[in-house]
Amino acid sequence: MAAATADVGNAVNDCFSIGSTVICTTCFKEEVEGEVLAFDHNTKMLILQCHSKTSGELSDVYVMNLSLCSNVQVIKECNGNFVDDPQKLNLDQVKMRLRKTVERRQDYLKSKNADVTPEAQELYRAIAKQLGYNEVSWQGANIQVLNEVTVSPPYRVDNVVSSSDNDKSCTYIKRIINQFFTTRPSAAQENAHGASSSSASVSPTSSSLSSSNAASGSPVPAN
Known part of the structure; x- marks a missing residue:
């Protein structure tokens, strides 16, 4: 554990180059590998762009707190030639989304x-x-x-x-x-739906009980 902590300490003392490929292990023992988009030395926050797990045309972006990561390694240094310049963060759009989210939450609380x-x-x-x-x-x-x-x-x-x-x-x-x-569904419809769901959940139990009794040769109680 001490060795892993030392490795992380050495890694975060260096600045990661944008475009480099980094791999690290989270505190949940999950390995994350991706391309460096940004790194803040003071907060030890590293932003990685990784291949999407759901779509080949999209990318997943991870914000990693290196203070909680282990085995941080640079597996490929950036050669300095970028195909595309890193996209700038649109702070106005972020602020607008934050404001709308807060407003929606406040509106909901009013109700x-x-x-x-x-x-x-x-x-x-x-x-x-x-x-x-x-x-x-x-x-x-x-x-x-x-x-x-x-x-x-x-x-x-x-x-x-x-x-x-x-x-x-x-x-x-x-x-x-x-x-x-x-x-809007009426109360009777909601109750009927709940009753049918309850019956459906009971039926497999009854069937399994009958099958178990039949297999063991035990008589099934008559209703």
Whole structure:
């Protein structure tokens, strides 16, 4: 173990050349071999481009923490001739993706309400998807839409009320609610699906029991 640690220490003291081929073993005992895309000496982070395990036309990119790796070896030095220059990281695109991911997570958290059912939270998200999360909010157990329409439990079309008698908004929201409950599986269907799955899982056990009794010559109990 001490020798492996020393090898890693010696390896990370040197800078890896972009384009060189490096192989190392992760802390999960997995060997990773690939071409060096970048290396940060301070954090000991090495980025490798490897052949994809699923497609011959694509590449997998690994970010390796060399502090947690062993047997780090350079098996092929770069000759300095690149076929293509390494692609620059588009930081603006990365920031945009990060911002959108955070926004989606924040929007999802807005739909959570411990005082209502999961079905009501799904309906909240369905309405917000059409009108925008900034236009929908919880008022206790009621769904407030556009600051003028309230959807109260049990959240059917008959429970839609407008404080400003805006028939156009009410009609549109009722249409969303109607579509939500029309396309969503009913509780009876979900229970039936669960019961059929349960029966299917029991059947092989019953069959194996009968086969076992028959093979051993034991009588099978009558129902």
